[in-house]
Amino acid sequence: MTEVLSEEQGVVRRAQRAAERFRACHRTHGLLARILPDTDEGHALDELRDRLARDFNALVTLEGAALDEALRGLESAVHKYEQDLEALDRAIPMGWFRGHFDASQASSVALADYASLLGRQVGDSPVRLDRIQFLLTRVVSFFLAPEDATTARRRELLAEALPQVEIDDESRQTAVAFLRDAAQRATGFKRLAQIVSSGFFVDVRGYKLSLRTKLLDPDVMAAAIELNEAVNDNLRRLAEADAPAGKEIEAHLADVDQRIKSIFQKLREDETATELRFEHWLRRNAQKRARKAAADKPLFKPAGRGKKVHRRVVMGAVLAALLLVMWARWPSRGSLAELPPQELAALCAVLKAGAVGPAHSPKIFVGQIDPARWALMSLDARREAASALATKLRERGLLAGTVMMEQQVVIQVEGGRLILVQ
DSSP states (O other), X not given: OHHHHHHHHHHHHHHHHHHHHHHHHHHHHHHHHHHSOOOHHHHHHHHHHHHHHHHHHHGGGOOHHHHHHHHHHHHHHHHHHHHHHHHHHHTSOHHXXXXXXXGGGSOHHHHHHHHHHHHHTOTTOHHHHHHHHHHHHHHHHHHSOGGGOOHHHHHHHHHHHSOOOOOOHHHHHHHHHHHHHHHHHHTTOOSHHHHHHTTHHHHHHHHHHHHGGGGGSHHHHHHHHHHXXXXXXXXXXXXXXXOOTTSOHHHHHHHHHHHHHHHHHHHSXXXXXXXXXXXXXXXXXXXXXXXXXXXXXXXXXXOXXXXXXXXXXXXXXXXXXXXXXXHHHOTTXXXXXXXXXXXXXXXOTTEEEEEEESSSSOOEXXXXXXXXXXXXXXXXXXXXXXXXXXXXXXXXXXOEEEEEETTEEEEEEETTEEEEEO
């Protein structure tokens, strides 16, 4: 009887471990879904998540050999879920990730789960280590009050998120001593130009990379985060001290931020190939969604009983589409005047091409949107951009405007009023 209970308890523990791994994946999946557009890969992950949720719920109806077989299948499927999430994350360049990921909108548990997932797959990749540091620095800064952020409390928090790594006491003590000494060294610079030209960033970056997975030790990571915070605090102090007379401090700090980002970009691993693959992936998915939307939903619905199609919308869109075709095929005939990049950007930041016509007396605007950027915007952000465009077209005296993504109309403006956004 004791042996049977022990086996049952073992099955229960396995199910609990698998369920917790699934919940951790689910939370990580939610963070990635916020920053990525709809993609085939994302839909496949959604389907896997939903199937796993159903299968975990179904475990309570099973027993004996059927329960053991179902549990083995779930353990394998959860492992695949982890691998697929890590592969999706690995495709995102670090620069793009920093620009789009908002850690303040995530829970500390989800951030820790995300870092833990990457930690199990890190290998010797500097990009993985950068992302783990990024996530854990924000776990500590957002979710530990300054009075609670002691070294012991940091270590305790990090130990829950980080995988176990092999490191001896001497290596740990050496690494912690170097990182704390670097944090102290950062306070000694008197001018921003000093720290930039001193080789400080290169020394610190090189040392962190030399640690490889030893950086994932809780004591070492806690010291690395303390260093990151000390560097950020001192960069701001130096920037304020160097602010030119009469220049707004925030504007000056923005300039400094750009300089610092440039320094760190040069220190990071070259991600050119990753960035090109990622941009191609975004474009491919944006085009696929545009084609699907065009196939699933006609541009103009026929009028039903008791309903009339707004004639101005139809005629405006048709005229704009015709003008766009003319512009593409006969750019030299003078029917449209193509807008220079600077003027185009002033109208709307996500436009990639645009023209007004007739050229001698412009009354209408036609343009093409950047598919990748438009796909990444929320509907509220699209409406905001389209509303601003409508205002600017009205101010220029243009009667109508049509913006397309590939062959689909995504913004329609008539008489300075926004008629359509999608």
